[in-house]
Amino acid sequence: MNPPESNRAATLRDVAALVGVSPRTVSRVVNDEGGFSDETRDKVLEAVEQLGYRPNVFARGLITRRSRTVAFVATTLDDPFFPEVAQAVQRAARAAGLTMLLAVNEHDPELEVELLEQMEMYAPEGVIVFPAAGDAEHLRPLLDRGVATVVVDTPLDHDRAALLVSDLVGAGRIAVEHLIGRGCRRPAMLTNDQLDVSSDPRQQGFVAACRHAGIDEPTVVKAPATTHGGRQGMALALEVVPDLDAIFAYNDVMAIGAMQALTARGIRMPDDVAVIGCDDIALNTMVTPTLSSVRIDRKQIGQEAVRLLGALVDGRRFDEPTVVPVELVSRQSG
Amino acid sequence: MNPPESNRAATLRDVAALVGVSPRTVSRVVNDEGGFSDETRDKVLEAVEQLGYRPNVFARGLITRRSRTVAFVATTLDDPFFPEVAQAVQRAARAAGLTMLLAVNEHDPELEVELLEQMEMYAPEGVIVFPAAGDAEHLRPLLDRGVATVVVDTPLDHDRAALLVSDLVGAGRIAVEHLIGRGCRRPAMLTNDQLDVSSDPRQQGFVAACRHAGIDEPTVVKAPATTHGGRQGMALALEVVPDLDAIFAYNDVMAIGAMQALTARGIRMPDDVAVIGCDDIALNTMVTPTLSSVRIDRKQIGQEAVRLLGALVDGRRFDEPTVVPVELVSRQSG
DNA sequence: AGCTTCTACGTCAACGTTGACGTAGGACGA
């Protein structure tokens, strides 16, 4: 029925035979390398269309040792934060003609290393990682092997790495400024008990901004970064500072736990205590009262990560981290 | 420093030279094809370890036309449902030595086809799809091309496809039985306005179970499957049936919208109106009151999908859809 | 005219693996 077509996929040779040129010329056209006339290009592209030619990624990869993919390693997909970043990465990657490989490290550096080695076999153009652990030292071998890598929200000193961070110090600062601005004078922070101050920029920003406003020893309570942890932490904070009038939480999930604890005690928001979370997840508009938050732009992070990766591949080097700005979203809770 | 090692990755030839056999024998050992002695195997594996040999997936794929990957196409990652399935797919795939390719169709069949063609270039063992549209006809060419495909929650008649469905009819039934059991007599359903009855098994189950309980014309209200849609739909339902005493919602996000509408009107849950959602997302324990729901086991879906894919690749054919059971999770709202 | 340069191709080998097939040597049966 289809005379020139067998059940095998068309190859460069098939296209070349149809047009009457060499396979090498077809290759040049397909990859837009130059070195061909406009006339040849049109004929080749027409034949490509007609035969439904698709380059064989394996043959290509065998030679180029590259695969036009982007490896994206997220920490988990349970937190809605990462799926949104992943979606942005996919869009940006597609726009650049790349396919996304996704993996989840489940907060386990060993698993992360294993996953990266797996993905490395597919020779991605580069890797975008939210490291499993607070430091990213386990990524050093990867970088030493020359893999273009974008490391997000984690410090790592390596001249081949591009660092991308949200302005989390700014998040702490903005939250405090907003709370002070609405009249609060005794703010406390609920933060992640997995981090210490040096690796907790939100806390750094919070404390600095409090000091700047004349509050020298602001209260910081640590608890697990979950809803349950938020309830616990809130209870503890109320014991330590019974007359507190504002809460800034490490993330929205904790903030919601805090709100539950406040509601259970009959404490009104925002009149008695104003609450501000961090991340701005979709959930915030579904709880009562709706939760104010410092929005971290996941879409922008995803886009920026792919952009940085492209720059790395093109040989650029980055001395300074790239910072993605944050923004306060004011709702009922504060 | 490393005499036998250059900066190139080790190949079969390198391993073979070290052991003193032919590359073909090393290949046999690496792929566990048989046809070698125990002694040879041990020596080869030791050399593999020593040289850090990794098979070149491109050379392999060039010959075998297979790539030890699984393509997973989700509808969106905004809904926490899909990330959880994706995570389960990743785990199951890894356990089978496969890497996951992830893509999101954004409810767009054309995008879906394009993504699948992209991924097909990487010659995955098979594809797991949550189709973008209510029917999966746009997947037919893919299947005709012989790609092993698991189609989830969508009907499609093709002898090469394996269908995997949650027991959504059962979900509607279980919800009604529970509501009747707790004394409700005037239930209504809020469903997705993108679907009609024939492609909405939840609604089918709901209606059938109502009839079975002697409620012949149960109310079904359609609205967008979002929180906002839930509020709208709830308002509409209260106009149509002012004395309704139970709500079954298409999913939890809609149910939460409905709860907001009820709260705003001072209607108590579950005393005045009992509410049951569907999916059982994590959010359900964070809202007030906590939301009862019919749990769809995402982990099991992911696992089962990979298992079915394996069976397809091994040549098995499936005439009947595989059904994943659902389960009622009773909380405060109903 | 003679030289250089440039354009638009073509030729050829190599990438690392596996499928198809060949074979030496031992075991085994008649």
Place this chain on the structure above:
DNA sequence: TCGTCCTACGTCAACGTTGACGTAGAAGCT
């Protein structure tokens, strides 16, 4: 003793593409 079968290898080509290099002919300069 001969033939057969089996085990444990080895040999060779092919997969489809791109990098390196070669070249005919036209164009441009002196």
